[in-house]
Amino acid sequence: MSRQHLDAGQRGEDAAVRWLESRGWAVHARRERIAGVEVDVIATDPEAAALVIVEVKSRRMARGASGASMRPEESVNRDKLVRLSRAAHALEPRARRMGLSIRVDVIAVHVGSGACDDRSDHFPDATG
Numbered sequence: 001m002s003r004q005h006l007d008a009g010q011r012g013e014d015a016a017v018r019w020l021e022s023r024g025w026a027v028h029a030r031r032e033r034i035a036g037v038e039v040d041v042i043a044t045d046p047e048a049a050a051l052v053i054v055e056v057k058s059r060r061m062a063r064g065a066s067g068a069s070m071r072p073e074e075s076v077n078r079d080k081l082v083r084l085s086r087a088a089h090a091l092e093p094r095a096r097r098m099g100l101s102i103r104v105d106v107i108a109v110h111v112g113s114g115a116c117d118d119r120s121d122h123f124p125d126a127t128g
Contacts (some may be wrong), residue, residue, distance in 0.1 A: 011118070012058020012072075012109035013040055019107065019120040020054070035090035037083045042091070044100065048124075051095040051102045053088050055080065055126070058109035073108040073123055085127045103128065 017027055020043050029042040034053075041054035057072035084104045095102040106123040 008058055008060055008111050009056075011111055013056045015058070015109045015111070015118045015120055016054065016056040016107040017041060019122075025052075034087040037087040039084070039087050044098075048103075049100050051091060051098060051100045053084055053091065053102070053104045055084055055104065055106045056109060057106065058111050060111045071108065072110065073106055073121065076106050076126065081127050088127070 013030065017030065020027060020041070024046050026044045026046070027041060028044065028051075030040065032039050032042060039053050040056040043052050043054055044050070045052050055076055057075050059072040059075075081104070088102050088104050092102055103125050104127045106126045108121045108123070110119040110121075
C-alpha cells in the first residue's frame with residue numbers, strides 16, 4: 001500500500017473517531033484483532049445501548065473516470081461484512097456483560113484537502 005493511501009486511511013479513521021465522540025459515543029479500542037478479523041473501531045452507542053464494531057472506509061474526494069463520485073462505503077463488500085459479523089459474534093459475551101446489544105456499522109469518510117473538509121456518512125447496522 002502506498003504511503004498516501006495509508007495516510008488517508010489513518011486520517012479517515014481519526015475523523016470517524018472524532019465524529020463518534022462528538023455524538024457522545026465512547027471509543028473502547030482501535031485497530032483490534034477479534035476472531036482473526038481486524039476491527040477498525042469498537043465503540044458504545046449510548047442512545048441504542050449497543051456495543052458497535054465500526055468499519056471505517058475513507059477515500060479522497062475525487063471523480064472517477066465516469067465523472068461520478070467514488071463512494072467509500074461501496075468498498076465494504078459481502079465478504080467483509082461476513083468477517084465483521086464473525087467478530088461481532090465473538091464480542092457478544094462482552095456486550096452482554098455490559099448490558100448492551102451488538103451491531104456492525106460503517107462510517108464512510110470523504111477526505112478533503114484539509115481536515116475541516118472531511119465529511120463522514122454513517123451507515124448503522126450494516127449487517128442487519
